[in-house]
Amino acid sequence: MVTFRFEAELWQATSTGSWVFLSLPTDVTDEIRERSTQPRRGFGSIRVNAQIGETSWATSIFPDSKRKTFVLPVKKLVRTAEGLDMGDTPTVSVSLDL
Template sequence: MTGDETFTLTATVWLWRSAGKERPMAWHFLTIDGQTSAEIRYAALGRTGGFGSIPVEVRIGTTCWRTSIFPHRDSGGYILPLKASVRKREGIAAGDEVSLSLAI
């Protein structure tokens, strides 16, 4: 991983579904909260993008990719979207606990 600061954590995958009747959509996320989110907030000062996003590099198992985390009003932390390709490669489903490394 190539970021200035790396954080290691475990979080539970949760599913968000749109309310659309024609074509409902679903997205998988991990919530980063508590002390880890406070440390990330401090480490990312001056490096946020649109909507308060923070560019990150993530590793779950053998899969590494670049994405962004986004502020999460409900938890006061951040949410990390999980791409379908990552979930398939690592065998991840909603409700699973996942260990990951996240570099800013």
């Protein structure tokens, strides 16, 4: 298992309304693409464990062709627990089996 730690800004998807994401940095995305041995799931997703502050959860990252990176959905439960709003830039950990 490998863990990537980075800061990223929360943003809301205009096409889905209520979904909130953060974009993984390009260098992290590149390393995941190069090293991942997981079979891709629906929409090309990769299962990960994510953590912001004291809150951790199992989720998936999804390829975003517009941004040319992976995006991580951040559910309301996490944002509420960590006191996060749109535009905030939390420190994030994403762990996955490569």
